[in-house]
Amino acid sequence: MIIVLSPAKTLDYEFESNHGHSVPAFLSQSSKLINDLKAKEPKDIASLMGLSDKLAALNFDRYQSWSPAKKVSADSKPSMLVFKGDVYQGLQAEDLNNAEMKFAQKHIRILSGLYGILRPLDLMKPYRLEMGTKLETSEGKNLYEFWGDKVQKMF
Numbered sequence: 001m002i003i004v005l006s007p008a009k010t011l012d013y014e015f016e017s018n019h020g021h022s023v024p025a026f027l028s029q030s031s032k033l034i035n036d037l038k039a040k041e042p043k044d045i046a047s048l049m050g051l052s053d054k055l056a057a058l059n060f061d062r063y064q065s066w067s068p069a070k071k072v073s074a075d076s077k078p079s080m081l082v083f084k085g086d087v088y089q090g091l092q093a094e095d096l097n098n099a100e101m102k103f104a105q106k107h108i109r110i111l112s113g114l115y116g117i118l119r120p121l122d123l124m125k126p127y128r129l130e131m132g133t134k135l136e137t138s139e140g141k142n143l144y145e146f147w148g149d150k151v152q153k154m155f
Helices: 027-038 042-049 053-065 086-091 098-107 143-147
Strands: 003-005 108-112 116-118
Touching: 027 053, 027 143, 042 053, 098 108
Parallel strands: 003 108
Antiparallel strands: 108 116
16 A cells, blocks of 8 residues: 655754655656756746745745755755655654654655655655646646656556
């Protein structure tokens, strides 16, 4: 059984984890999306995502400095521990022991506009890119077309 969760908008990188980490499966595709986003000005990001000028500037800076993460750092942590929305607070992921986290790693997936699909221990950097964003790329007019059936094939 696989449980698919939506990501949360609230992120917290102020923690230490002793659970280890994994690398997202689609980092090369994530890099393509970032390259498209890097070409946008903050006002374009605000319009595309319906963000305030302040949030658009924050995400513009995030896109400009983004690089694929393959090791834990201050801005690269395991996804299930970073997200802080209601579902993640209910899971109390920060309290899982190693056996429980290993189970979660096998059975939980997080849908992501930027990463496609994440396992709980996959490293992620701060970002804002919801699946519903109509970001036009060379592979389609939105993120659903960009990701196509790649995510589905991961199951």
